Amino acid sequence: MDAISFGTDGWRATLDTFTEDRVRIVAQAVADHLRAAEAGETVAVGYDAREHSRGFADAVSETLAANGFEVLLSERDCPTPVLAWTVKDRRLAGGVMITASHNPPEYNGIKFLPGDGAPATPDVTDDVVSRLAEPTATEQRGTVREDTFTTSYGQHALAFSGADLDGLHVAYDAMHGSGRDVTDRLLDAAGASVESLRTDLDPAFGGGSPEPSAAKLGDLVSAVTSGDAELGFANDGDADRMAVVTPQRGYLDPNLLFAVLYDYLLESGSGAAVRTVSTTALIDRIAADHGEEAVEVPVGFKWVARGMADADALCGGEESGGFGITEHLRNKDGVCLALVVAQAHAERPLDERADAIEAEYGEIHQGRVSVDCPDDRKAAVLDSLDGDLPDTVAGQAVDRVGTKDGFKIFLADGTWLLIRPSGTEPKLRVYAEANDGERVDELLVAGRTLLEPRI
Known part of the structure; x- marks a missing residue:
């Protein structure tokens, strides 16, 4: 035991x-x-x-x-x-x-x-x-x-999403996971023509892991950016997460995808958005612009789900591609959300939506690195940071520090750096967000430099 x-x-x-x-x-x-x-x-x-x-x-x-x-x-x-x-x-x-x-x-x-x-x-x-x-x-x-659980679920997902995708050509990558013959069939039932990738049953997942990251979705990206399909979707192994590919951007950053989703939902609804500490501040800017609240919670969708209930939120999400809509389910859902996002695209292309969000609220870039740290050292290393954080990080003054999950250091230029323990590996995670990739790299170096002498 x-x-x-x-x-x-x-x-x-x-x-x-x-x-x-x-x-x-x-x-x-x-x-x-x-x-x-x-x-x-x-x-x-x-x-x-x-x-x-x-x-x-x-x-x-x-x-x-x-x-x-x-x-x-x-x-x-x-x-x-x-x-x-x-x-x-x-x-x-x-x-x-x-x-x-x-x-x-x-x-x-x-x-x-x-x-x-x-x-x-x-x-x-x-x-x-x-x-x-x-x-x-x-x-x-x-x-x-x-x-057969999928029958009543599918009927609900089609009605809830209001998806009318007649004439839309999409590509779907199941990564050999449980989304096969579910997500793709629902997209088809909503009227889309669907090009299927890796929808055969393969318990070995083609020799890899069913992780819908940009590095593992090359064929899906090619199918969309080449013009063969207008939009691409992928699910992870149990289809609770979702990745999206667009013609102009290719693999759509999950942070930006969350921003697009929230902005779309606000067109017909209202309510707060719940995000994890590692998820983009774009959500906060969109919420504030609509007179709503962005609720920050620790990493883990269990905390997002609780926040969705406590705040009677419209939706919740995380930077790893897990999103939920409160009225549907306070849990990650990469199947129903694919229908919702496809409908958003049918009404206005996702690339246009993403462009408009960046024009209004600014670009965001994120990065993450891991620092090896034995499990029995994690608490001591994080305790050593308490009260001993520098006044400046990567050339910018520290504005404030959040402690919901590790240490989130907000800097005077609007960027942030997050240091938290991994819940599954002997590592500490360092996240950063800024308006350009070069600044993100500087912040990640600063975070690693802050940690390594303490391990």
């Missing part, structure tokens, strides 16, 4: 550690948590496209059923947001998803979703972890029934 550790978004590990026995232990803890919370009798179970995910999902289902729960098991691998929305829509006790998201194929993971479909907050996961124990059984056994 010591090997089971819930991090930013559930428990992930390589397959030598992530075993069926340990998965059953987690499932038992989920059962005990739900029973203690009197959350309900029915639990949904989903899984991604990895080789062993269905087997782990079967183990979870069997354990929950042995504890008296009724289990709805996805008939095929499915996107995490499809499972999350199903839990919310059907008012289930909760959901369990087997996925390692964008990690390489030698990883797998498990996450628990409470009844609202939002990511589990630490008080919930701490309670689950406190109940880790060998599986047991109750006298009254539940049943396991396969269900």
